Amino acid sequence: MDFKLEKKDINSKARAGTITTAHGEIKTPIFMPVGTAGTVKGVHQHEIKDDIKAQIILGNTYHLYLRPKLDILKSAGGLHKFINWDKPILTDSGGYQVYSLSGRRKIKEEGATFSSHIDGSKHLFTPEYVMDIQRTIGADIIMAFDECTPYPCDYKYAKNSMHMTHRWLKRCCERFDSTEPLYGYDQTLFPIVQGSTYKDLRKQSAEKIASFEREGNAIGGLSVGEPDDEMYEMCEVVTNILPEDKPRYLMGVGTPINLLENIALGIDMFDCVxxxxxxxxxxxxxxxxxxxxxxxxxxxxxxxxxxxxxxxxxxxxxxxxxxxxxxxxxxxxxxxxxxxxxxxxxxxxxxxxxxxxxxxxxxxxxxxxxxxxxxx
Known part of the structure; x- marks a missing residue:
């Protein structure tokens, strides 16, 4: 993946750029329609491309893992071929879905154990396995496995969770770097900044994530119930630290106003249901x-x-x-x-x-x- 920064606004931190992937270019800032289970609900692929003019769509590791399941995706040659979509795809790691299954999951150092919302079957997501799953799905951009903290969240929990997310990131990178893509084109791994709504934790996490020197970076754990002003404040803390020469992805955001305000803070990529x-x-x-x-x-x-x-x-x-x-x-x-x-x-x-x-x-x-x- 390559990112070219083309223009910066003189009165804000807004930027225009181009991300180049194996499945084409993405002009930023960009919004990614959410196709959780391999479909943007109710919309044909030709409508997404030709009428909506989406340049990239998002799929979800948790949902695609449960159905149609990995063996079917692999036999199809990956998600692109399975859904007949020839433009870029990004996959969330499933961390947010595991977070939303608060009554059905347990999180420990090894990973997250959860019960399927479909049939109650038990599963274990480790950082390594999530990398393997996303290799099989075949998205152009894949996300590190993290824990998304709730809002409100007490400081001690947010701090411990952030450090675990950083340890998980190291394991994600090691697995990603030691494996090869399955379908003949490159994939890119984005780490995720966490730290809830605590400035010092967000700063610490952004610095840690930047130190991994991946090709792009994401901001997670926002748009989970906090006031917009807190979201913007945390976003500004993080964008002041994340490198300018790499795309910044704010996960799960948001309203049209949220998009504009966060573009002004230096965000390049968005998705939201x-x-x-x-x-x-x-x-x-x-x-x-x-x-x-x-x-x-x-x-x-x-x-x-x-x-x-x-x-x-x-x-x-x-x-x-x-x-x-x-x-x-x-x-x-x-x-x-x-x-x-x-x-x-x-x-x-x-x-x-x-x-x-x-x-x-x-x-x-x-x-x-x-x-x-x-x-x-």
Whole structure:
């Protein structure tokens, strides 16, 4: 993997760059649609590529490991071929899913033991095994195995967890560096900064992660319930330390405003289930604010879903029709709303990049944050 930093904003830490992988280029800043189980829910691959204009999607190690299972992925030649996607893929290590299974898992130095949410079967994820799983999945960018701490989290737990994540990272790197890719192209390992919402721990973790000198770095353990101001504060602490010449990935974030504020802090990569999950519940993100399409005010509104939208669904369907579909719980309604939201997120980061390149990002961001906070 290669990262080229192309332009920095003079009034913030926002940057525009290009990540080059075996499956193509990624122009940053970028948002990655979440395809947890090898699918972005309700959206065909050609729509993700051609209409939404995603440059990279995300899969999840925990879910793909449980089904379709590794033997099927290996026989297919990896996840790219299994889902017929020829652009880059990133896989989360499954650490967040293990964290979310708080009643079903035990974490110790060896790794994390958990019960499957599907059939209750017992499994053990060690740092080494998670590297092997992600080799089999075949993503271009893979994540180190870490523990994602809850919020709130007491200082002692956060500190002990952070140190264990660092020890696990060493084991991840050793396993990754001693094994080869399975499908004839290179993979890249990103470490993950932890430390909850404690400045000194975040600083310590960022310094430790940077010392491993991998090709990119991630920030985890945020967007787990903490106030936005704390997220931004921790992000700023970390981006002040992580090297400028490598991409920075903020995991699991977030709202459109979160994206813009964190781009201004020097973040290059994002992923979040929000645009797809909220779409299925009838919330639409637009450049003018958010729309709850289930509100009665849209019942007779035959205007396009979003006259400023970039997706074909925005002009092809009306608000009244989409409201009817969502209220009726028709699958097509969820599909239309999902395509709209993902296309909007990709437009937002692409426009942010253009503003950075043009030297106008700072003023544009201030205007956009005001607009995005409106409820229509």
């Amino acid at each position: 929000m645009p797809t999950r909220n779409a299925r519940n009838g919330m639409l993100f637009t450049s003018q604010g958010t729309i709850n399409i289930k509100n009665k005010k849209w019942e007779n509104d035959l205007s396009p879903i979003d006259p400023d939208g970039t997706s074909y669904v925005d002009s092809f369907y009306s608000k009244a029709y989409l409201r009817h579909l969502i209220i009726s719980k028709e699958i097509l309604g969820a599909q239309i709303a999902t395509i709209h939201n993902l296309a909007f997120y990709l437009w937002l980061v692409t426009e942010a990049r253009e503003q950075i390149l043009a030297g106008t990002f700072y003023d544009w961001k201030a205007k956009m944050v005001k607009q995005l906070g409106q409820k229509l």
